[in-house]
Amino acid sequence: MSLRAELPAALRQHWPHYLTEAAGLAVFVVCAGLFSIALEHPASALHQALAGRGVGEALRRVPLGIGMGLVIAGITYSPWGQRSGAHLNPALTLAFWQLGKISRADALWYGLAQAGGGFGSVWLLKTLLFRYYSHPSVHFGTTRPGPDGSLLAFGAEFVISLVLVLVLLLALHSARLHKVAGGLGAALVAIYVIWESPLSGMSLNPLRSLASAAAARDYTGLWVYLLAPPAAMWLAAALFRHFRPYLANQGARSAVTAEPPHYPDSTAG
Structure with missing residues (x-):
């Protein structure tokens, strides 16, 4: 069947999965924006309280990281997240498509849904909270290279994306770990938010970075986030596919044998 014929058929069958992806990324972006405003905007009571206690930016990243980790865990383990697989990221969808876990039509719809959720949520924050969301300390949630430059930011994004997907794939295919894969990712x-964000802003997600950059009209270093996460996640999937038979044959303790539940059931490979 041609892709042109697959797309409407997939939409009729799996539209709830696509809505889940849109809503999931929207929730993530909105929470990230609200947490950033609360912790970084100088008019925020929380920021003032922490600043008054001598808490600097590095320490404020701790509650931000914990908060975003809890948001990811909540989305992943919610009934909606369990339905779609909670990709929330076109680079991660690309990796699972490469592994044959999702069809090309579903992958395209996932990407479009993620775009809708990402751009829609940034627009919502910009519309409702422009005074706070546009402040330089928040800057529409943009991800920009740190003071050491774009090349280091690219390397950092590549490494954290690669590690994330390798951990997720090993856990999802482990008889012992597949139930806690979402927790490990969170x-x-x-x-990453706590320790890596000074290097690259901690994106992992090209679409999230693009949506914020468009809202801010600031495309500084955007190529880093458009290239590094997809390339790293693609490589992680390729490495996993290559070494998975070896791990299974060696009877590794991680027991890479269990198949994770996947997205639109009719497309699981």
Whole structure:
């Protein structure tokens, strides 16, 4: 069947999965924006309270990281997240498509839904909270390279994206770990926000970075986020596909044998 014929058929069958992806990314972006305003905007009572106690930007990243990790965990383990697989990221969808876990039609619809959720949520925050969301300390949630430059930011984004997907794939295909895969991913996101964000702003998601950049009309270093996460996640999927038979044959303790539940059931490979 041609892709042109697959797209409407997939939409009729799996539109609830696509809505889940749109809503999930929207919730993530809105929470990230609200947390950033609360912690970084100088008019925020929370910011003033923490600043009054001598809490600097580095320490304020701790509640931000924990909060975003909890948001990811909540979305992943919610009934909606369990329905779609909670990709929330076109780069992650690309990796699962490469592994044959999702059809090309579903992958395209996932990407479009994620775009709707990402751009829609940034527009909502910009419309309702422009005074706060546009402040330089928040800057529409943009992700920009740190003071050490774009090349280091690219390397950092590549590494954190690669590690995230490798951990997720190993956990999802482990008889012992597949139920906690979402928790592991959420923990990594929290760690990344706390420790890695000074290098690259901690994106992992090209669409989220693009939506914020468009809202701010600030495309500084955007190429980093459009290239590094998709390339790293694609590589992680390729490495996993190559080494998975070896891990299974060796009877590794991670027991890479269990198939995770996947997205539109009729497309699971």
